[in-house]
Amino acid sequence: MIDMSQELRVGVDLGGTKMLAALVSLDGRILAKEERPTLAQEGEAAVINRLADMIDHLVSESTFSNKREHPGQLKGIGVATAGTLDAEKGIVTLAANLGWKDVQLGSLLEARFGCTVKLANDANAAAIGEWLAGAGKGTNDCLFVTISTGIGGGFISAGKPINGFNHNAGELGHITIDYNGPRCGCGNYGCLELYASGTAIGRRGADLVRQASSGASALIGLVQGNADEVTARHVAEAAAAGDSEANAVLTEAGRALGFGMVSILHLINPEVVVLGGGASLIGAPLLDPMMQVIEERAIASIRRPVRFVPSALGSAAGAVGAAMMLVKGKVVTE
Ligand SMILES: [Zn+2]
Numbered sequence: 001m002i003d004m005s006q007e008l009r010v011g012v013d014l015g016g017t018k019m020l021a022a023l024v025s026l027d028g029r030i031l032a033k034e035e036r037p038t039l040a041q042e043g044e045a046a047v048i049n050r051l052a053d054m055i056d057h058l059v060s061e062s063t064f065s066n067k068r069e070h071p072g073q074l075k076g077i078g079v080a081t082a083g084t085l086d087a088e089k090g091i092v093t094l095a096a097n098l099g100w101k102d103v104q105l106g107s108l109l110e111a112r113f114g115c116t117v118k119l120a121n122d123a124n125a126a127a128i129g130e131w132l133a134g135a136g137k138g139t140n141d142c143l144f145v146t147i148s149t150g151i152g153g154g155f156i157s158a159g160k161p162i163n164g165f166n167h168n169a170g171e172l173g174h175i176t177i178d179y180n181g182p183r184c185g186c187g188n189y190g191c192l193e194l195y196a197s198g199t200a201i202g203r204r205g206a207d208l209v210r211q212a213s214s215g216a217s218a219l220i221g222l223v224q225g226n227a228d229e230v231t232a233r234h235v236a237e238a239a240a241a242g243d244s245e246a247n248a249v250l251t252e253a254g255r256a257l258g259f260g261m262v263s264i265l266h267l268i269n270p271e272v273v274v275l276g277g278g279a280s281l282i283g284a285p286l287l288d289p290m291m292q293v294i295e296e297r298a299i300a301s302i303r304r305p306v307r308f309v310p311s312a313l314g315s316a317a318g319a320v321g322a323a324m325m326l327v328k329g330k331v332v333t334e
Pocket residue numbers: 173174184185186187188189191
């Protein structure tokens with residue numbers, strides 16, 4: 001049971017399909033956590049209510065108390081979310097996955113809980129979580145890359161998280177891989193995530209099913225010939241079952257990741273690279289080709305010392321990082 005005199009900090013990762021809240025200790029340990037569906041289609045008021053109820057439940061369950069009996073104990077709430085933010089004002093300016101525009105999430109939660117609320121970009125928060133309490137712990141120059149629906153990330157340089165002028169740094173998925181490539185949703189062309197995200201892997205897999213490719217019989221079997229159902233997970237399963245074409249899709253995606261990573265490594269010269277996100281769990285069939293490109297192309301003095309490690313916190317990294325942003329002295333807070 002949690003020490004009642006302890007100041008409690010809650011970190012939340014608010015995603016398009018689910019939201020995760022964690023009660024986090026000063027040194028970044030998860031004391032308790034809870035997950036609920038986001039159900040964004042019900043509208044922002046319903047989502048914020050469900051989020052607040054989850055935080056209430058988490059805090060009261062974990063302490064045998066509630067905020068009315070111990071109004072001072074919840075010290076702060078950090079919320080990691082996708083999309084663009086006005087972090088100073090606590091406003092989610094645009095979150096396509098939630099269908100939100102100019103939502104005053106910070107002030108709504110502050111009014112309900114009477115504590116500090118901070119918003120952060122989800123990938124930047126995950127980078128802070130992995131750096132302070134996960135696979136990048138103990139380093140000063142840590143890069144976090146998440147490979148899932150899209151590709152994102154965040155990084156810490158000389159012991160400081162780099163947010164950029166208006167908190168938009170770390171858009172790793174939108175560095176150019178092919179300047180003659182297709183248009184990306186961001187407005188640029190040939191972005192990394194068009195080639196190497198889970199979505200991109202699924203799309204290439206769907207093409208194989210549509211072409212009824214002979215080297216993808218396991219993949220075709222997995223989705224019973226239905227191309228619209230193909231996900232990156234199916235492609236990985238089919239490659240493991242011996243599909244040569246499915247394996248080639250992963251090799252190409254991995255090489256694209258490698259080209260992107262070479263640029264990123266050259267720019268920031270990290271000590272450790274933490275790889276997270278669902279598609280990173282595909283492992284060697286995706287990551288070996290990435291490492292091979294890095295080996296062939298990255299400047300040796302930058303490449304040689306880098307350690308590549310899997311995420312230690314998994315889907316909780318964003319929530320842990322968001323909570324750690326509330327700890328003075330860990331991450332610069334005003
Ligand atoms: Zn883009």
